[in-house]
Amino acid sequence: MTQTEDKTTPSTGDTPLVPMEKIVSLSKRRGFVYPNSEIYGGVSGIYDFGPLGVEMRNNIRRYWWWSMVQINDNVVGIEGNIITHPRVWEASGHVENFVDRLVECKNCKRRWRVDHLPEENLEQNKCPACGGELTEPRTFNLMMETYIGVVEGERMKTYLRGEASQNIYLDYDNVLKSSRMQIPFGICQIGKAFRNEVTPGNFLFRQREFEQWDLQFFVHPSEMQKWFDYWKARRFEWYKGIINHTDRLRFRAHGPDELAHYAKQAFDIEYRTILDWQEWEGIHWRQDWDLSRHSQFSGQDLSYTDPETKERYIPWIVETSGGVDRTFLFLLLDAYEEESPSDKDKEGRSVLRLHPWFAPVKVAVLPLQKNKEELVTTARDIHKRLQRLMVSQYDDVANIGRRYRRQDEIGTPFCVTVDFQTLEDQTVTVRERDGMTQIRLHMNELPAYLVEKVTWM
Numbered sequence: 016m017t018q019t020e021d022k023t024t025p026s027t028g029d030t031p032l033v034p035m036e037k038i039v040s041l042s043k044r045r046g047f048v049y050p051n052s053e054i055y056g057g058v059s060g061i062y063d064f065g066p067l068g069v070e071m072r073n074n075i076r077r078y079w080w081w082s083m084v085q086i087n088d089n090v091v092g093i094e095g096n097i098i099t100h101p102r103v104w105e106a107s108g109h110v111e112n113f114v115d116r117l118v119e120c121k122n123c124k125r126r127w128r129v130d131h132l133p134e135e136n137l138e139q140n141k142c143p144a145c146g147g148e149l150t151e152p153r154t155f156n157l158m159m160e161t162y163i164g165v166v167e168g169e170r171m172k173t174y175l176r177g178e179a180s181q182n183i184y185l186d187y188d189n190v191l192k193s194s195r196m197q198i199p200f201g202i203c204q205i206g207k208a209f210r211n212e213v214t215p216g217n218f219l220f221r222q223r224e225f226e227q228w229d230l231q232f233f234v235h236p237s238e239m240q241k242w243f244d245y246w247k248a249r250r251f252e253w254y255k256g257i258i259n260h261t262d263r264l265r266f267r268a269h270g271p272d273e274l275a276h277y278a279k280q281a282f283d284i285e286y287r288t289i290l291d292w293q294e295w296e297g298i299h300w301r302q303d304w305d306l307s308r309h310s311q312f313s314g315q316d317l318s319y320t321d322p323e324t325k326e327r328y329i330p331w332i333v334e335t336s337g338g339v340d341r342t343f344l345f346l347l348l349d350a351y352e353e354e355s356p357s358d359k360d361k362e363g364r365s366v367l368r369l370h371p372w373f374a375p376v377k378v379a380v381l382p383l384q385k386n387k388e389e390l391v392t393t394a395r396d397i398h399k400r401l402q403r404l405m406v407s408q409y410d411d412v413a414n415i416g417r418r419y420r421r422q423d424e425i426g427t428p429f430c431v432t433v434d435f436q437t438l439e440d441q442t443v444t445v446r447e448r449d450g451m452t453q454i455r456l457h458m459n460e461l462p463a464y465l466v467e468k469v470t471w472m
């Protein structure tokens with residue numbers, strides 16, 4: 016397996032960690048993320064994505080899919096549904112084990128996860144916010160319930176999936192029979208998951224509806240360590256390849272008391288935010304938990320027979336499970352910078368130094384003046400040509416400096432300016448976001464130049 020994971024956005028040195036409020040405000044103001052059902056007061060832990068947000072999410076998903084599925088001969092993809100048979104969640108262990116233990120403050124009524132309480136508060140049974148007395152811990156299941164069917168009494172209670180990966184185990188046998196995959200091989204999926212998180216928060220970090228990306232890699236037990244190490248290293252490199260501040264990335268091993276019920280070993284890839292180190296993706300040693308349990312609960316034998324040796328065994332599983340939403344959030348936090356006024360930019364600016372691959376708008380086409388018809392017509396023509404290849408924006412409102420800053424703030428890597436020289440020799444100015452450097456190019460060279468810079472394939 017080979018992969019192009021080079022990053023063309025330059026490192027920006029030691030820039031300060033970004034307060035979450037800046038990203039929340041930018042996201043709403045410029046159309047990345049909106050609170051869901053805002054006109055009704057919103058729903059905690061649920062968000063919608065605006066015009067720029069949806070473009071960026073699509074770019075993130077597409078890059079993951081390309082690098083995990085399309086360029087690997089031993090990995091295929093599926094798209095499973097959010098609703099499954101309820102027995103799935105008994106077999107998976109989620110009905111029994113997917114719980115948070117909570118205490119409530121008798122005074123201010125705030126709820127706290129026992130495993131998130133500072134040790135001092137736990138020992139003294141005191142609320143971290145007001146010092147009030149805490150209740151005995153109670154157990155809450157995180158699975159979201161729903162019902163299939165319309166006839167009262169015949170409706171079947173099931174769950175919105177609590178982790179997207181279950182579809183992969185359910186479809187594993189069908190994939191094996193309908194494709195030419197042999198162990199070792201992997202199945203990938205991107206899809207929504209739902210959790211009744213007791214303490215949603217930190218903007219997109221902990222939501223109740225979110226999107227996961229999973230690789231489940233099926234191996235012979237004797238090769239588990241080799242493939243676990245392989246995917247662990249590869250996923251770390253993947254994240255390193257998409258951020259500017261690689262010093263904000265690390266691994267953290269799970270202690271025995273925090274391992275999920277399905278994992279024998281786990282490592283988190285974490286990103287450092289202003290709040291702390293936070294989980295971005297989990298690499299889990301799921302062993303034979305999933306296929307054994309589904310064999311047992313469904314009565315279908317999910318063991319594998321090696322076509323050459325005829326050995327029969329339940330495959331073991333390496334899981335890499337991350338989130339589209341956390342990637343979205345951490346990319347924004349990683350890319351955002353406020354620059355003071357300088358020789359290059361007298362006013363200073365906010366800039367999103369996003370990798371061009373993920374930037375929602377790839378190029379903005381700007382006529383130098385909007386009252387000169389020839390400039391406007393030429394700029395519109397260029398914009399129309401570029402739109403066939405990438406997301407392009409046409410903008411003729413305000414002076415050119417303000418238009419550049421508008422694009423810098425949303426991470427547009429290139430601005431193309433059509434000026435009076437364009438009308439004479441068909442060249443345009445191409446301004447690059449990070450260094451604010453400018454070159455002149457013939458307009459016929461523009462499409463190939465930009466495509467090479469903004470796509471990964």
Ligand code: GAP
Nearest residue numbers: 178180220221222225295296297336337338341
């Ligand atoms: N199948 C394994 C699994 O679900 P997890 O560590 O619970 O493992 C995997 O979740 C990833 O899903 C996390 O690393 C994170 O990126 C994302 N994730 C989990 N809970 C989330 C939530 N409440 N909001 C947003 N993303 C979440």
